[in-house]
Amino acid sequence: MPSPAQDLLGRVFGYERFRGQQETIIEHVIGGGDGLVLMPTGGGKSLCYQIPALVRDGAAVVVSPLIALMRDQVAALLQLGVRAAFLNSTLSAREAYDVEARLRAGLIDLLYVAPERLLGERTLALLDEVDLALFAIDEAHCVSQWGHDFRPEYLQLSTLGERFPDVPRIALTATADEPTRREIVDRLGLAGARVFIGGFDRPNIRYRVVPKQGPREQLARLLDTEHRGDAGIVYCLSRRRVEETAEWLRARGIDARPYHAGLRGAERSATQDAFVRGEGVVIVATIAFGMGIDKPDVRFVAHLDLPKSLEAYYQETGRAGRDGLPATAWMAYGLQDVIMLRQMVSGSEADEARKRIEIRKLDAMLGYCELATCRRRSLLAYFGETPAERCGNCDNCLQPPESWDATEAAQQALSCVYRTGQRFGVGYVIDVLRGKDDERIRRFRHDRIPTFGVGADLDAGQWRSLIRQLVARDLLSVDVDGYGSLRLTAAARPVLRGEAAVELRRDARAPAQRRAAREGRGSVRAVLRPENQALFDALRARRREIAESQGVPPYVIFHDASLVEMAERRPHLLAEFAEIPGVGAAKLERYGAAFIDIIRAHAPEASSPAGTASP
Ligand code: ADP
Ligand code: ZN
DSSP states (O other), rough: OOHHHHHHHHHHTTOOOOOHHHHHHHHHHHHTTTTEEEEOOOTHHHHHHHHHHHHSSSSEEOOOOOOHHHHHHHHHHHHHHHHHESTTTTSOHHHHHHHHHHHHHTTSEEEEEEEHHTSHHHHHHHHSSSEEEEEEEETTTGGGSSTTTTHHHHOOOOGGHHHHHSSSEEESSSOOOOHHHHHHHHHHTTTTTTEEEEOOOOOEEEEEEEEEHHHHHHHHHHHHHHHHHHEEEEEHHHHHHHHHHHHHHHTOOEEEEEOTTOOHHHHHHHHHHHHOOOOOOOEOOOOSSTTTOOOOOEEEEEESSSOOOHHHHHHHHSSSSSTTEEEEEEEEEEEHHHHHHHHHHTTTTOOOHHHHHHHHHHHHHHHHOOOOOOHHHHHHHHTTTOOOOOOOBBBBSSSOOEEEOOHHHHHHHHHHHHHTOOOOOOHHHHHHHTOOOOHHHHHHTSSSSTTTTTTSSSHHHHHHHHHHHHHHHHHHHEOSSSSSSSSETTTHHHHEEEHHHEEEEEOOHHHHHHHHHHHOSSGGGGGGGGGGGHHHHHHHEEEEHHHHHHHHHHHOOOHHHHHHHHHHHHHOOOHTTTTTTTTTTHHHHHHHHHHHHHHHOSSOOOSTTTTTTTO
């Protein structure tokens, strides 16, 4: 006999089996244990508290930091036939009163609450009166003052354990680094909790890093060739870059919208809404965007600027492809990124210990960018896993980069930096290496030094790539004076003396990228057989109509992954329809017939006799 958890997984959520550690976590919480769950974005954290909420008596209280998104989370549960509700400041007094009454009457299984609301005396008193199944604290890293998502209200959540000692608490986050983890345990009073560290792999995401050569054009090419009409997120570091990039994409006919902390609250939630409810909206954002958005059909995440750490990168890219369908994590990376981030760290006000951590994180990030081997392997190893040698789904696995013995060129570059007095930036050094006829060079008499013109056989782009890699490997440092002068580091000496060889990767050129684009596509279309595309579009259109009539995001009706299966398997009977992943009892009853109608209308040959769809 299936366990109650297994039964709910199929009957309510429409999934066949648990992923990773879900089952262990769920059984632990059902048994009344506290837990801390670390799983990547898209790993499937929600089920870890939703199923125990349904199995245990009483209502589960879910603490969630983003008011704007609670409504969508609750909408998705209501579609599954789960008795869910939220309490936050967007409700009128009357609506809130109604939720409270239903809670008292035992008619709510999952209650989503904003932390400040939860900790108000009124809500705490309400919770004293009712049976509680558990507390789930989502985005638990918000309690950490180290991270950029810090929410002061989260600090007070420790009182939950004191006030409700018999109610199990489960904290969940995708931020896994050790200091954050310790802080969560400390501040939420979870010392006795079992810690679950989920598998960090997201096999459907294809990781790619390209050298920056006109990043906007490169991005546009990616969207044109692989992600036409797809929803995605483009991350930039500054507000200005966000605004400019969004405008530039709009001019190219892409429904791109800016998002950053400088926008008014109303604008921000309108943008979030458009993204969640739309099908092909691209958000151009600073890191302020994304937390708590569990839109499953984000097809790509693009970085036009380098994130500060692999933790941030993995969290941001993890927002792609939660539905398990192919998705792309793409990043354009160049010398300027390296210089800027190095300057940011060394110029920051932080104390030495903190700086050392930041430098280590930045080095890991740069190492990832310059990698010539499997990117997934390196990411997973960073998060403490021991994955296979090659994943087969990253740029380096699909098109192994060439490497070359750059020892001599590196010596020339290092020597040129030294001989020009370690006072000049990249552009000047390259001009000297290539022997440019230049007034400034003559004035400084740098046309007389031995390295003048020795590097004419490499073009400026190749030299930039080389210098970038030398900086990334810390053979060269970039001054914090703001002029970006290059200097030798101690590590440069053995290279200059000919005691150490330098092997570098050759940057792919644009045509190679185009070929890669044709070969491997990260879009939903790639998993559909061509004869099923039209049906898929029709199913999508039907979904859109239903979603609009109910005022909910399309994905809460069905995920793309479910539509893909419908198009591929073409179920004609309700019993067959029930086998589609994501179809539980409630959705079968509500939507089965409507979608089967579409499938029949698109049948390749109209063979099936009418009427067989009735149960
Ligand atoms: P997280 O909160 O960890 O980012 P979610 O809980 O939103 O992830 O889950 C990510 C996606 O995976 C969701 O679309 C969810 O429906 C799906 N999912 C979760 N668990 C399973 C499972 N056992 N089988 C199939 N799909 C699952
Ligand atoms: Zn790989």
